Amino acid sequence: MVSHGLHFSTMLTKPKSSLYYFHLLFSLKFSISSLHTATKGSIVLSSAKTRCRNSKFIVHCNTQITQHGRNGNIKEAESIFNRMPFKTTVSWTAMLTAYAENRNISKAREVFAKMPERTISSYNAMITAYNKNGCMVDEAYELFCNMSERDAVSYATMITGYVSKGRFDKALEIYESTPGEWREPVCSNVLINGYLKVGRLDMAIGIFEGMVRRDVVSLSLMVDGYCKSGRIMEARKLFDEMVERNVVTWTTMINGYLKMGYLIDGFGLFSMMRKEKGVLVNSTTLTIIFEACGHFDRYREGIQMHGLVLKSGFEFCVFLGNSIITMYCRFGCIGAANLVFDMMTRKDLVSWNSLIMGYVQENETEKAYELFEKMPRKDVVSWTTMIMGFSGEGQTDKAIELFTMMPEKDDVAWTVVISGFVSNEMYEEAFSWFTDMLQKSVKPNSLTLSSLLSASANSAILSNGQQIHAQAIKMCLELDLSIQNSLVSMYSKCGNVVDANQVFISIAEPNVVSFNTMIVGFAQNGFGEEALNLFGKMQSEGQEPNPITFLAVLSACTHVGLIEVGWEVFKSMKSLYNIEPGPDHYSCMVDLLGRAGLFDKAVDLIHSMPFDPHSGVWGALLGASMTHLRVDLAKLAAQQLIKLEPDSATPYVVLSNLYTILGKKKEGDKVRMDKKSKRIQKSPGCSWLIVKDKVHLFLSGDQSHKDSEEIRVTLRTIMKEMEEQACDLFNPDLTLVLDVFCGFSNVNKMPSPSLATVAFLKDASLNKKYDGYKNSGLALSFP
DNA sequence: GACTAAAATT
Numbered sequence: 058m059v060s061h062g063l064h065f066s067t068m069l070t071k072p073k074s075s076l077y078y079f080h081l082l083f084s085l086k087f088s089i090s091s092l093h094t095a096t097k098g099s100i101v102l103s104s105a106k107t108r109c110r111n112s113k114f115i116v117h118c119n120t121q122i123t124q125h126g127r128n129g130n131i132k133e134a135e136s137i138f139n140r141m142p143f144k145t146t147v148s149w150t151a152m153l154t155a156y157a158e159n160r161n162i163s164k165a166r167e168v169f170a171k172m173p174e175r176t177i178s179s180y181n182a183m184i185t186a187y188n189k190n191g192c193m194v195d196e197a198y199e200l201f202c203n204m205s206e207r208d209a210v211s212y213a214t215m216i217t218g219y220v221s222k223g224r225f226d227k228a229l230e231i232y233e234s235t236p237g238e239w240r241e242p243v244c245s246n247v248l249i250n251g252y253l254k255v256g257r258l259d260m261a262i263g264i265f266e267g268m269v270r271r272d273v274v275s276l277s278l279m280v281d282g283y284c285k286s287g288r289i290m291e292a293r294k295l296f297d298e299m300v301e302r303n304v305v306t307w308t309t310m311i312n313g314y315l316k317m318g319y320l321i322d323g324f325g326l327f328s329m330m331r332k333e334k335g336v337l338v339n340s341t342t343l344t345i346i347f348e349a350c351g352h353f354d355r356y357r358e359g360i361q362m363h364g365l366v367l368k369s370g371f372e373f374c375v376f377l378g379n380s381i382i383t384m385y386c387r388f389g390c391i392g393a394a395n396l397v398f399d400m401m402t403r404k405d406l407v408s409w410n411s412l413i414m415g416y417v418q419e420n421e422t423e424k425a426y427e428l429f430e431k432m433p434r435k436d437v438v439s440w441t442t443m444i445m446g447f448s449g450e451g452q453t454d455k456a457i458e459l460f461t462m463m464p465e466k467d468d469v470a471w472t473v474v475i476s477g478f479v480s481n482e483m484y485e486e487a488f489s490w491f492t493d494m495l496q497k498s499v500k501p502n503s504l505t506l507s508s509l510l511s512a513s514a515n516s517a518i519l520s521n522g523q524q525i526h527a528q529a530i531k532m533c534l535e536l537d538l539s540i541q542n543s544l545v546s547m548y549s550k551c552g553n554v555v556d557a558n559q560v561f562i563s564i565a566e567p568n569v570v571s572f573n574t575m576i577v578g579f580a581q582n583g584f585g586e587e588a589l590n591l592f593g594k595m596q597s598e599g600q601e602p603n604p605i606t607f608l609a610v611l612s613a614c615t616h617v618g619l620i621e622v623g624w625e626v627f628k629s630m631k632s633l634y635n636i637e638p639g640p641d642h643y644s645c646m647v648d649l650l651g652r653a654g655l656f657d658k659a660v661d662l663i664h665s666m667p668f669d670p671h672s673g674v675w676g677a678l679l680g681a682s683m684t685h686l687r688v689d690l691a692k693l694a695a696q697q698l699i700k701l702e703p704d705s706a707t708p709y710v711v712l713s714n715l716y717t718i719l720g721k722k723k724e725g726d727k728v729r730m731d732k733k734s735k736r737i738q739k740s741p742g743c744s745w746l747i748v749k750d751k752v753h754l755f756l757s758g759d760q761s762h763k764d765s766e767e768i769r770v771t772l773r774t775i776m777k778e779m780e781e782q783a784c785d786l787f788n789p790d791l792t793l794v795l796d797v798f799c800g801f802s803n804v805n806k807m808p809s810p811s812l813a814t815v816a817f818l819k820d821a822s823l824n825k826k827y828d829g830y831k832n833s834g835l836a837l838s839f840p
Numbered sequence: 841g842a843c844t845a846a847a848a849t850t
Contacts, residue, residue: 116842123843150843181844213845246846253847277847308848344849379850407850 115143119151126155146172150179157186162193181210188218198227209241216244220251225260232264242272249275253282273299277306284313307333308342315349323349324358340377347377351384359384373400379407386415410438417446437463441470448477453486468494468502476508484516501528503537510543514550522547542570549578569595569603576609585617592626604636611645615652623649644673651681656690672701683711691715706737 118141125134134155141148149172156165165186172179180200187197201207201215212235219228232248245268252261261282268275276299283292296302296310307330314323327346331338343366350359363381371377378401385394398404398412409432416425429435429443440463447456460466460474471494478487491509494501506529513522526544529535541564548557561567561575572595579588592610595602602610607630614623627646630636638646643666650659659678663670675697682691695708709732716725 112842119842145842147843152843154843176843178844183844185844208844210845217845241845243846250846272846274847281848303847305848310848312848339848341849348850374849376850381850383850405850411850 115141115145115148119145119147122148122151122155126151126158129159131155131159131161146174146176146179149173150176150182153179153182153186157182157189160189162186162190177204177206177208177211180204181208181214184211184214184218188214188221194218194222194224209235209239209243213241213243213247217247217251220247220254223255225251240269242268242270242275246272246274246278249278249282253278253285256286258282258286258288273301273303273306277303277309280306280313281309284309284316287317289313289317289319302333302336304336304339304342307336308339308345311342312345315345318353320349320353320355340371340374343371344376344380347380347384351380351387354387356388359388373402375401375403375405375408379405379411382408382411382415386411386418389419391415391419391421406432406434406436406439410436410442413439413446414442417442417449420450422446422450422452437465437467437470441473444470445473445477448473448481451481453477453481453483466499468499468505471499472502472505472508475505479508479512479515482515484512484518487512488521501532503534503540506532506534507539507543510540510547514543514547519548519551519553522551536565538564538566538568538571542568542574545571545574545578549575549582552582554578554582554584567600569600569606572600573603573605573609576606576613580609580613580616583616585613585619588613589619589622602634602636604639604642607636607638608641608645611642611649615645615649618653620649620653620655640668640671640673643670644677647674648677648681651678652684654681654685656681656685656687660690670697672698672705675701676707679708679711683715686715686719688715688719688721703735704737706732709737 118137121137122134125131125137134152138144138148138152138155149168153165153168153172156162156168165183169175169179169183169186184197184200187193187200197215197218201211204211212231215231216228219225219231228248228251232244235244245264249261249264252258252264261279265271265275265279276295280292280296283289283295292310292313296306299306307326311323311326311330314320314326324346327338327342330336330342343362346362347359349355350362366373366377366381378397381397382394385391385397394412394415398408401408409428413425413428413432416422416428425446426443429439432439440459444456444459444463447453447459456474456477460470463470471490475487475490475494478484478490487509491501491505494505506525509525510522513519513525522544525547526535529537529540529544534540541560544560545557548554548560557575557578561571564571567575572591576588576591576595579585579591588610592602592606592613595606607626610626611623614620614626623646627638627642630638630642643662646662647659650656650662659681663674663678666674675694679691679694679698682688682694691712695712698705698708709728713725713728713732716722716728
């Protein structure tokens with residue numbers, strides 16, 4: 058009989074069982090009458106018929122029904138089920154489950170009602186169907202109670218149902234009612250899993266310890282539970298004690314290490330796992346490895362692993378492909394990410410979103426948008442990523458357009474639009490959109506408030522910041538660390554160090570960002586001593602400083618002129634803290650030494666740098682040379698700056714001004730001519746001052762303006778009074794303003810809306826209402 | 841060896 062089959066297809070290399078013909082009947086849609094191969098055909102047919110009772114046919118169909126159900130092909134599953142000449146209880150149960158998987162509870166119920174006989178498994182399947190439906194746990198429970206006989210799966214399923222609804226009381230009640238003689242690990246496992254998912258490690262431990270028999274799942278669950286609570290040592294102890302460990306156990310432990318940033322342990326365990334007999338790395342393990350490589354910038358390991366995957370012919374599942382795309386995007390290798398994307402036979406939303414995100418991060422918004430338009434289906438993430446892309450490029454109009462078109466807007470989408478305004482310095486829009494968001498009853502999250510606090514800080518409008526602070530308290534977010542850090546930053550940028558410090562000391566567990574922000578706050582407001590004290594305190598509290606801490610401390614030293622201390626701190630970076638000073642640290646030191654007139658030391662330091670000095674270093678030297686009228690060094694610094702940033706006007710302007718001040722008009726003109734011949738444009742210097750909650754903007758403009766001298770005089774008076782009031786004259790903002798308005802700097806031209814400004818400033822200076830510096834902010838920025 | 845239940849991932 059089997060040999061006849063060979064006539065059907067020459068592709069058959071070895072005899073197939075009758076299953077083959079049965080499969081053919083369905084998959085090639087051969088109807089019985091269309092089998093016209095006469096004698097041969099009828100033999101096949103009759104044999105198929107007689108073999109229908111053969112369990113192999115039925116098993117095959119049952120498997121097909123299950124698989125189609127899982128893949129969402131409910132029509133296929135139905136068609137096979139309906140055409141089955143003989144059905145077993147398993148077939149009926151498989152069909153029931155297929156309907157349940159596709160959320161068709163009424164059909165599932167129909168099948169359950171119609172089936173000729175029911176086993177415990179059929180009941181179990183129906184309970185699962187109810188559980189999956191969302192709000193039918195009670196129906197499930199009714200069925201469960203009506204069962205004359207139950208097995209471990211019945212109990213496990215019922216517990217899962219209640220656990221997924223968060224009804225742990227009922228779950229526990231059923232768990233405790235499990236017959237003691239066969240309380241299988243799976244019953245405890247589902248409960249442990251439930252407790253761990255809601256973060257109740259204590260309860261999970263309780264159940265775990267009460268277990269008489271534990272299996273590899275119970276232990277793997279507990280390993281995961283300990284890892285996720287940060288108790289990695291206990292997790293490892295449990296892991297080491299395990300007699301049996303499978304892929305999941307290994308993967309869980311590796312994931313635990315990698316998520317906490319313990320790369321050596323994680324990668325080490327991974328190579329141990331690869332050597333372990335009987336355990337095979339799977340796509341989940343690899344997904345975790347790729348994620349860690351991307352997250353911790355392990356380029357070499359990432360590439361190596363990708364090579365290994367390609368070499369071993371490992372099948373790309375969607376998760377794995379997506380994690381590789383994300384990794385390459387993090388490395389900035391968008392081409393490689395694209396290649397992986399193209400290679401993937403199956404792609405999902407995450408694949409598209411990850412690649413779009415990659416292009417957005419590379420500022421290739423157009424490319425991102427092409428993909429966005431091409432993708433078959435879009436979700437909130439796709440829209441939000443695109444909005445972020447356009448905002449990041451300053452195309453706020455396009456961002457808003459997309460936001461308007463977005464079908465459902467969540468808090469994240471609103472936040473992205475708002476923070477887009479903030480990063481584009483459109484503070485008013487940010488606040489007005491925030492009002493809209495509140496009116497639409499969308500609940501802001503901590504990120505929304507953080508970016509609005511940063512808006513308040515950058516626009517130095519304290520009252521807005523205070524309102525956001527109030528909002529945070531109202532929403533019970535005032536204990537959120539990122540909010541607290543933003544508050545510290547906001548208050549200190551608005552010149553309100555007292556409130557900044559108030560917030561800072563209220564932080565229960567300040568992190569390195571909190572300390573850095575407060576140190577910068579002290580430094581920028583002239584409290585150098587306090588900044589240094591806090592630096593000491595942070596260490597006595599066991600908080601490791603990072604490179605940014607040192608920038609803050611060094612700038613504090615610069616502000617209060619603590620040259621020796623600054624020098625010591627700088628030297629200690631490497632020797633005490635094993636932190637290699639970066640370009641910005643060197644700039645800070647050059648600034649510190651240069652301002653003090655210690656040019657030999659400054660130049661020596663530049664020569665001792667282990668890398669080529671960047672523009673910041675030369676800029677600092679140029680600034681200091683200007684202050685101390687050191688033409689020789691200014692020339693050197695300006696030359697270097699021109700080399701590094703040929704389009705920047707600053708070195709030309711500073712140098713020519715210096716020559717002018719020294720009365721060397723000829724040289725000054727020469728520099729100006731040089732600049733002109735290179736067609737370099739200086740972007741206008743800009744300064745602003747807030748008094749009485751109004752922002753007054755000064756742009757450098759026409760030199761010939763008749764009032765410029767008057768404004769300078771007025772400002773000089775203000776500055777003098779500030780000096781008398783012992784305002785911090787080392788504050789860079791303030792010195793810059795002094796420079797600008799007193800004509801000692803690159804901006805020697807005054808703004809046009811002058812008369813009103815002058816009148817206002819006169820009034821302000823006379824009535825001493827310019828406490829804007831302390832309370833509202835006085836700063837200078839070069840756009 | 842099919843159906844029902846339990847663990848790790850972008």
